[in-house]
Amino acid sequence: SGLTRVSSTLREQETRVNDLRRQKESLETRKWQLDQLEQHISQRTRTLAQWNEQLRQQLFRIKEHEDLLNRQESIESAYTRLIEARKENEELDRKFRQSVTLERQKTQLDAKVREASQSLLTEHALIQSRIGQLETTSNKLPDLKVALRQTEHHLQHLSEEEEALRQKTVNGQELRVRIHSLETGKGQLEKDITDITEKLHLLLTEHGARCPLCETELGIDRVRLIEDKFTTDKEQKAGSLLSAQNGLTDSRKSLKSIEDEIVQLEKRLKQERATLQGKVSLLAQQTVEAEQAAQQLEQEKENLAVIEERLAVKDFAAAEQALLAEIEAELAGLDYDSGHHEQVRLQLSDLGQYEEPKRKLDEARAQIDPERQAAARAEEARKELHHSLETDNRQKQELLHELTLLPGVLENLAGAETEYNALSTQQEQAQQAIGGIRAKLEHCIELESRKKEREKLLSRAGTEEDIYRELAEAFGKKGIQALLIETALPEIENEANRLLSRMTENRMHVKIDTQRETKKGDTLETLDINIADELGTRNYEMFSGGEAFRINFSIRIALSRLLARRAGAPLPTLIVDEGFGTQDSTGIERLRDAINSIQDDFEKIIVITHIDELRDAFPTRIDVTKTPEGSVIELG
Structure with missing residues (x-):
């Protein structure tokens, strides 16, 4: 059939395509080898350059080492002086630190000694101040005693005046008794005069007056006689009353005068006694204080003498002064010279430039032989790598000659693949036609099966519909x-x-x-x-x-x-x-x-x-x- 013929032609063309593909793959492998070889050549070229650079650097270092070895004697001499100067500087640094510590201790001890001395000076000044105060107080003692005796004498004089005050008080009491007696007599006279006046009124106004003793009627003569008698008695009583009133007035004036004098005298005596008593108390206290000051003055003078003696012999802060002497002796024995120390520092700074040459000299001694050996190895490696590059270049030329066949193979392969693809398309179209018929047949079988399943689902849905209708009603x-x-x-x-x-x-x-x-x-x-x-x-x-x-x-x-x-x-x-x-x-x-x-x-x-x-x-x-x-x- 047509499908079998197409398949046979397709297999022949497939064999031709495969042969061309193998040739292509072989040439592409050669191309890949060429690429690898070119990369290898490039890598070796860079490596050769690196070896050349390394050899140049090693030769440069060898020359530097040789130059340093030629200056070996002068470098080592200067470095020896550097080491000696460094040791001397370290010793001077140690002495400097020690001197700083000692100076700090000395400063602290000086401060403590000065503080102790200042404390004694302060105490000396305080004692001098107290002595001045005590002398001032004790010098007042004679005057205080005289003032105290005078004040006590004034108090005795006040006692005499108080006796006069008591006499005036007695006189005032006597006047009060006299005034009371006069007031009593005055009242009696006034009463008698009133009685006489009433009797006269009765005698003169009453008709057929009778004698109060015999009850006989009084005649005119008898009335007149009695009237004269009452009148005389009344006049006498009036005279006595006037005399009593005058005496009472005089006595009251005298009593008022005496009472005023007593009040003023009592007030003055009370004030003077209070003042004098206070003055006596104050003078007595001041006298006692002056006597005590005189006693304390001697003690304070003794204390002052002791402090002056301690200041003279520096009897204070003994432990600190002893330590201070030891530190001063230690500083003297330290023998530290700051000027010499500065000279050593300058010398050390000048010689410091030889430390790096000495380090490089030591490195040159240790590295010159290994550097020479490394340079020899680098020269040998450079030569071997140069030989390998020549071999790779020859192989590269051979691969380039073989790759001249690659364009023709690619052209033949493209034509063979085009023909192969056309044949493959024809085969696929024939297979698709057969597959379409088979798919339709299988689809019919599937539809039959799905029809039976849908009929089962329809029957089941009807049953469920009845059930749900009953549930909805319920x-x-x-x-x-x-x-x-x-x-x-x-x-x-x-x-x-x-x-x-x-x-x-x-x-x-x-x-x-x-x-x-x-x-x-x-x-x-x-x-x-x-x-x-x-x-x-x-x-x-x-x-x-x-x-x-x-x-x-x-x-x-x-x-x-x-x-x-x-x-x-x-x-x-x-x-x-x-x-x-x-x-x-x-x-x-x-x-x-x-x-x-x-x-x-x-x-x-x-x-x-x-x-x-x-x-x-x-x-x-x-x-x-x-x-x-x-x-x-x-x-x-």
């Missing part, structure tokens, strides 16, 4: 939900009606309907809350706020109990927050009764309200009062 409004509501509503109604009956005295009744008939007569799913009372059955929304709250309250409690029971959890606490504002007093009373009626069903009932009537209905309260400073909590 979980819809008319399924499990309706069943749960129908079972729960009676329980909610019973519990809500139980509470609502307590709050409304059986007036209201709750009914929850889940179905309602439409106008068309159909049944509609719903959830209506209808309440029956004495006015009939109405919807929840038709009741007032207070009634709606009671209904809402009873349904909420019933629903909470149902949920708690079905959840299997306790319902210990009931919280009622506000909502009582719409209740009248009767409604509040019934609501309170309803809450109290269910108190046994809960561990704790918390009612939050602002209504006083409802607040006061419970025994335990927490009153929260808002103030400008914040809310205040009070337990009631």
